[in-house]
């Protein structure tokens with residue numbers, strides 16, 4: 001529903017103060033005609049902190065094609081004076097003519113509905129305008145037109161009741177979350193790093209919406225292979241042989257086995273891809289009917305149930321993956337994958353072994369995947385190999401202190417299918433009517449057609 005591009009903590013726009021209470025969602029407009037959500041991310045992340053002109057920010061920026069969270073929901077933003085300590089600020093971008101694009105409104109409604117669900121807020125009471133707090137003329141359109149504002153709040157209420165899932169036209173993006181788990185309890189943490197925990201990056205690819213390819217080249221890093229093959233994303237997964245510089249285990253690239261079996265990997269499960277769908281296959285399965293496949297271990301979630309320790313035993317996974325010689329849980333960077341009940345793929349990497357990130361245990365991975373809806377999940381090669389990259393480079397590397405991207409000699413590449421632009425059928429209808437000379441050029445597509453227009457269309461059809 002939104003992507004996350006957190007700005008660095010700084011006194012001007014992101015003080016890092018915990019937000020302990022959310023009583024209101026405050027709606028704003030950017031007052032900046034034609035400027036996109038990404039423009040504002042840059043402004044509040046870099047320009048304003050450097051110029052120190054004023055204290056200002058908000059949690060979300062929404063435009064017709066994008067929605068970005070720049071400040072964690074567990075932290076306070078500077079957007080509504082006295083309401084800052086108990087509210088979340090949502091900024092709506094405006095078009096060049098100062099209006100809200102209908103897609104910006106739809107997108108904002110969906111986000112606010114989700115926030116109302118999470119914080120158990122009543123949209124007709126708790127969703128407010130900046131104007132309602134300070135009297136500022138913001139958002140201008142909703143101050144000038146109280147009817148439109150009421151429509152907005154009603155739309156939020158409807159979205160909550162209908163539980164309708166809004167599918168944005170956005171491309172999938174990597175989201176970041178911070179977690180800790182022990183004894184079956186999973187907790188999400190704020191990004192203030194006051195408590196031990198681990199940052200996890202998750203990429204969800206809907207079933208059939210991407211193509212997958214395994215490429216292997218000695219000395220290659222995942223981020224290099226993403227660029228070379230012009231892929232959208234890349235991630236490491238199979239273990240590799242440092243001397244041969246190739247992935248090991250059963251690794252099928254669609255045409256050949258990349259390297260021979262290694263150690264006990266014949267007992268391991270497979271992550272396989274076929275026609276854009278991910279599958280987890282049993283040890284010993286044939287994989288040459290797939291587009292690519294490789295073994296991983298241990299299985300973390302089996303048929304909807306956490307099962308990491310069982311499979312660590314039966315698959316004889318190296319002890320340093322599960323527990324050390326003293327029986328303590330081993331924490332480190334991880335790469336793991338899950339498949340939910342709809343067949344969507346969940347790819348995750350975690351940080352670890354740094355001052356701010358302790359790394360994940362197998363249990364944490366299993367619980368996290370279950371929480372994301374996975375019914376199957378499997379562990380891949382972790383430690384310093386864990387990396388997820390897009391065309392700009394390794395996404396998890398910047399904050400993974402001391403861990404520059406390592407050559408893992410392969411990459412699982414993800415090629416997204418081109419997104420079909422959702423067509424505005426009303427606008428198209430008006431254009432058709434115009435082309436037929438059946439209506440005047442300046443016609444609001446949202447007004448009901450006249451009988452004369454409908455009649456004209458019918459006559460045209462029958463002719």
Ligand SMILES: [Zn+2]
Pocket residue numbers: 027028029079130136138139
């Ligand atoms: Zn405002």
